[in-house]
Structure formats: structure tokens, C-alpha cells
Amino acid sequence: MSVKVVTVGVRGYAANYARALLEELHSGKFTYSGVIARDITKSEFCEVIQSERIPVYKSLKDYFDDGNQADLVVISTPTHLHKEDTLLAIKHGADVLCEKPIASLYTDAVEMMNASEKSAKFVGIGYQWSFSNANRAFKQDVMAGKLGKAIEMKTLVSWPRGWDYYDSAWKGKIKDNSGNYVLDSVVANATAHYLHNMYDVLGEQADSSDMPEVIRCELLRANNIENFDTCFLDITTRKGTKLIFIASHAPDSDIEDGPKFVFNFEKAVVTFNMDGEANHIIATFNDGTVKDYGNPFETVHHRLWDAIDSVTTREPLVCSVKTAIAHTLTINSLNDYGEIVDFPAELVVHDEEKQKTSVKGLYELMYQAFEKSCLLTDLGIEWSKATQYVVTE
Numbered sequence: 001m002s003v004k005v006v007t008v009g010v011r012g013y014a015a016n017y018a019r020a021l022l023e024e025l026h027s028g029k030f031t032y033s034g035v036i037a038r039d040i041t042k043s044e045f046c047e048v049i050q051s052e053r054i055p056v057y058k059s060l061k062d063y064f065d066d067g068n069q070a071d072l073v074v075i076s077t078p079t080h081l082h083k084e085d086t087l088l089a090i091k092h093g094a095d096v097l098c099e100k101p102i103a104s105l106y107t108d109a110v111e112m113m114n115a116s117e118k119s120a121k122f123v124g125i126g127y128q129w130s131f132s133n134a135n136r137a138f139k140q141d142v143m144a145g146k147l148g149k150a151i152e153m154k155t156l157v158s159w160p161r162g163w164d165y166y167d168s169a170w171k172g173k174i175k176d177n178s179g180n181y182v183l184d185s186v187v188a189n190a191t192a193h194y195l196h197n198m199y200d201v202l203g204e205q206a207d208s209s210d211m212p213e214v215i216r217c218e219l220l221r222a223n224n225i226e227n228f229d230t231c232f233l234d235i236t237t238r239k240g241t242k243l244i245f246i247a248s249h250a251p252d253s254d255i256e257d258g259p260k261f262v263f264n265f266e267k268a269v270v271t272f273n274m275d276g277e278a279n280h281i282i283a284t285f286n287d288g289t290v291k292d293y294g295n296p297f298e299t300v301h302h303r304l305w306d307a308i309d310s311v312t313t314r315e316p317l318v319c320s321v322k323t324a325i326a327h328t329l330t331i332n333s334l335n336d337y338g339e340i341v342d343f344p345a346e347l348v349v350h351d352e353e354k355q356k357t358s359v360k361g362l363y364e365l366m367y368q369a370f371e372k373s374c375l376l377t378d379l380g381i382e383w384s385k386a387t388q389y390v391v392t393e
Helices: 014-023 046-051 060-065 079-091 106-119 133-143 192-201 302-313 321-337 362-372
Strands: 003-008 030-036 072-075 095-098 123-125 150-158 212-221 230-237 242-248 257-265 268-272 281-285 290-294 340-342 348-351 356-359 387-390
Touching: 003 014, 003 060, 003 302, 014 030, 014 046, 014 302, 030 060, 060 079, 072 079, 072 302, 079 095, 079 106, 095 302, 106 123, 106 321, 123 302, 123 321, 133 192, 133 281, 133 290, 150 192, 150 362, 192 242, 192 257, 192 321, 212 321, 230 321, 242 362, 321 387
Parallel strands: 003 030, 003 072, 072 095, 095 123, 150 242, 212 340
Antiparallel strands: 150 257, 212 230, 212 387, 230 242, 257 268, 268 281, 281 290, 348 356
């Protein structure tokens, strides 16, 4: 059986899926049955798609309305558009691989999960670390109890972004121009992988995750956007593990730093990009032994090939809506209960030459909070404001 694959989106991040499929186009493992793009001429793959006579449609609805079929629909559109195409694909008998995050709203994610379970069609969520060999091996050891109970896990991501990053119809927005919730922020989009990763690692099965129970949060903004571009999160999960997540698009550094993490377990400390490591997950056990799980960035297309294989094998994917829904619940709760605070004007630098906004001293403050596993208010920073709440579904 040649799996019929349709991709929704072909530019931006979606180009990664198109490129991978086109490189293996004649492998016999699948048939590239359709590309959904509003304007295919803007794609770098326009010429090859047309020369290979891959059908192009402006919407997934148009594709199905024309009598076409699909076994797997790969969705790489803005987050708030995920639900509609996922439900449409399932309705037409297709499995789905949807880019992260699942959806803007937790209720939409639940609807997608229910549709998947009712139809017996899978909906995989494209958190690439979840599908990597390195993270799979690490999580297997956690589930097997080899590292003991997880006590505290902390992650830092300092990724400066210029003004052009927010030059779109949805980035940094709470709602789009039509009033639909987008909830795009530093933790909802670019760094979503690494908050999800902490929940995922704590799951009791390969395709499950822990969930947030209590959240203390600081949401801060330097850029001229609706939502926040910097966050400090202190999360207690249902299993009682403390999670610290610190991320910003406005550090006073031009260097992209992170992700890096330190995960403390009863029997080991697991680190990533710490102390000179280069993108490897390293466990140092209490008895002095060391285990290198590898580089979770090395196998970025596993999710695509796993999804294509699962169409025929029906093996469950390691990252489904059920696995990834903790992240969506967190994002929604931040919107419901968190308070966005603007950085003090005297600390904000709008650099016309570099076309970016940064906050004086923020890079150092992020590291101080990371090292001490705390929020800015815990460091005595008076202009920040922490909100604490219990998470409800």
C-alpha cells in the first residue's frame, strides 16, 4: 500500500515537510497526493511540485470536494486553524499529523482528541523531540524508574527575535482580525517544544504526559504586541514535580541561547546544553555513572516517517493530542489568569539599526532565576508581578 499524503501549507515551517517528502518522492513509501496552498507560486518548491504533477488546491475542503482521498493529512498552518482541518481530514477517513501546538484553545484540543478516539484515526502532534531517538530512550528510563522520582525540572530559552518576527497576521496576537483566539506568545509557539518536553518526560506511558496543577507565572512584554514576549513560570504538576520554565524573545543579547535544562531526579541529574555539552541529553547518576542519550535534534523528520508508517501498522504515535494537551491547557490558563506587565520604559531599548527590541539586564536576570529555580519577584524585582492559581480544565 502506498500511503496517500497531503500537506496543508507549503511555506514557512511547512516547507520542512514538503522538502522531506519531495526528497523521498520516488521511494515508493508514499504518494504525494496533494498540496494545499493559497498561492503555490510563492513556494520555493513551486517548480518541482508542478513538474511532478502533484495536485494543488487552495483549501483542504476543495481537495476533498473534488473527489480526492487521503490516508495522511499533514497540517502546518497557524495554530488557530488546526482544528478545522483536523476534523475535516478525520471526517474523510484520514489520519493526521498536525504541527505543534495542538490548537489555540483547550476546548478545541479536546474536540480533536475526541474525534480521533471516536473514529480510530490518529492525530499526531509534531513535537519533534518527542519522536527523537534520544528523548524516547530518556523517557523509557524515566518510566522504568531508573532515575527515580522527578523532583525538579527547569528549562531556559533565550531567543532574541526582531521586529520582522511579529510582522504577520497572527504572531504575538491574542486574537486575529476576525476575532478568533490565537494566543500566540513566546511559550505558545517558538519555545513550546521545551515546556511540552517536561510534561512529556513525566508521562507514565510512551504517549502520555503529566499535567499542570498549580502555576505561578510572570508574563512580561517589551515588544509592541498584544501578548507577552517573556515568561517566568513556576509549575507544580499533578505528580508533584516542580517545573521552572523561563523564556524570552527580548533579552539584551544577540546570541540565541538555549534550550538548556537541568532535571533533578532522586537517582540522577539530567542536563542538556549545560557545562559545555553540545545538544546531548546527559544523565549523571548518583553512583557516578554517566549515560549519553544522544542529540534530540538529529532525527527531526521521525514524526513524519512514523506517521506514514502508522497509517498501515496502526502503531500509536508517541505524541498525540493526549500527550500534548498539557501544553495547551497551560497556555489557556495563562491567558485566563495571568497578568501581562510591560517592562519599565527605562529598561526597554528599541534598536532601529538592529530592528529589534530588548530589555537591559534581562539576560542576566533570566540566568539568576534559572540558577535559583525561582521567579523575578523571588529575586526582589519590584516591577514584575507574579500570579498564582490552580489549573482547571
